[in-house]
Structure formats: structure tokens, C-alpha cells
Amino acid sequence: MTDIKTNLRRHALEKRDLVTPHEAHEAAAAIRAAGLALVEALSKGEKPVVSVYWPIRSEINTRLLIDALCDRGVAVALPVMSAVREPLVFRSFSPGDDLAKGPFGLSEPSADKPGVDPAIVFAPLAAFDRKGFRMGYGGGIYDATFASLRKRRSVTAVGLAYAVQEADAIPIEPHDQKLDYIITERETIRCC
Ligand SMILES: Nc1nc2c(c(=O)[nH]1)N(C=O)[C@@H](CNc1ccc(C(=O)N[C@@H](CCC(=O)O)C(=O)O)cc1)CN2
């Protein structure tokens, strides 16, 4: 199981690394539009707290989406890592805030920013399948996070990835938490 997942992860990340700067730019605009449309459809007149990751490496770029959400008055939070297999905490973010350097090249809000529980979480994907099963970098962190949040409140989990990161089927382990939606530069998938 571990070997299959490791190979799937490596293969999908290699494909992600081949995305050209032009494609990345277009994809960032596409996920801004699709992400905004989904948040608006899920909000039903309320203003939910929305968590978006701050991109690292060749991850699909969320910065246009973050700006667009902030422009519309949506409360945005960024994840802060504590340890592998431990849930993330989420801290409020406003455009222009200084971000602190975390492990693995992460940029995170500093500890003086208020902690919040998001209702919608945009999560980065290494690989995904259409049913909503996902893989990240192998820390089990988003799985732990969705499990913990879902015990406390209803939360909509939205994966963001390039279409080339799709796999036929991600092998499932007991701790895996399913996504509700996946947004790629091509489409929004409602996972059933
Ligand atoms: N942009 C972004 N922010 C994020 C995540 C993410 O995947 N992307 N996270 C997602 O959870 C959390 C941070 N967790 C992370 C966990 C591991 C690695 C990482 O680079 N791991 C190493 C492998 C380490 C090992 O095997 O010991 C690697 O991939 O090289 C990065 C982020 C929260 N913020």
C-alpha cells in the first residue's frame, strides 16, 4: 500500500512540476473564478470563514483566490502546521499581513493572529481521484484536520489541483478523509 501511494504521489508531483508558467498563470485565474463561485454557492447569504493554503513549490497558485475572497469581505484564514498527523490550526489573514516562515518553506500567520474554525477548507492535493480521495505530501495532516473539524462542526472540504494530478483510484486507508469538491483549472467536481 505504502509503495503504491508513494509511486502515485511521485508520479503526480512530477506532472505538476511540468506545468509551464503560462499554464500556471491561467490556472490561477481559473481557480479564482471557480473557487469564488463555489464559496458564494455554499454561503447562502452568510459569510463563512474560508481557509486557503498559501502556495509552496509548484502547487496551484491560490493567491488570486485569496485576494478575491478578501475583496468580497470573506473572512480568510491560513493553516498553521503543528506536527505530522496532528490537525492544523487556522489563523486569520488579511492582505498585506506579514507571514512567518514555517517548516518546509511554508508561510504562516504569526501566533498573535486570532485562531478560527473554518467552514470551508481549500486543501492542496498531490494526487486525487474523482470520488474525492486525496493524497498530500504524506504527513496525514489534512486527514487529521478534517477528522478533527468534522467532530466539531460541518465543514466543506475542497481540493485544489491541476487536472494532470488526477489518478484512476487513490488507495484508501482507514484514516483517509474524503473531499466534498475538487476544483481543477478545467472543472469543479462534486464528489459523491
Ligand atoms: N502550501 C501548503 N500549505 C500547507 C500544506 C501544504 O501541503 N501546502 N500542508 C499540508 O499538509 C500543511 C503543512 N504540511 C506539510 C507537511 C509536509 C510537507 C513536506 O514538504 N514534506 C516532505 C516530506 C517529509 C517527510 O517525508 O518526512 C516533502 O514532501 O518533501 C509540507 C507541508 C499546511 N500548510
Ligand SMILES: Nc1ncnc2c1ncn2[C@@H]1O[C@H](COP(=O)(O)OP(=O)(O)OP(=O)(O)O)[C@@H](O)[C@H]1O
Ligand atoms: N491517522 C493516521 N493513522 C494511522 N496512520 C496514518 C494516519 N495518518 C497517516 N498515516 C500513515 O502515514 C502515511 C501517510 O499518510 P497519507 O498518505 O494519508 O498522507 P497524505 O494524505 O499524503 O497527507 P496529508 O493529509 O497531510 O495531505 C501513510 O502510510 C499512512 O498509513
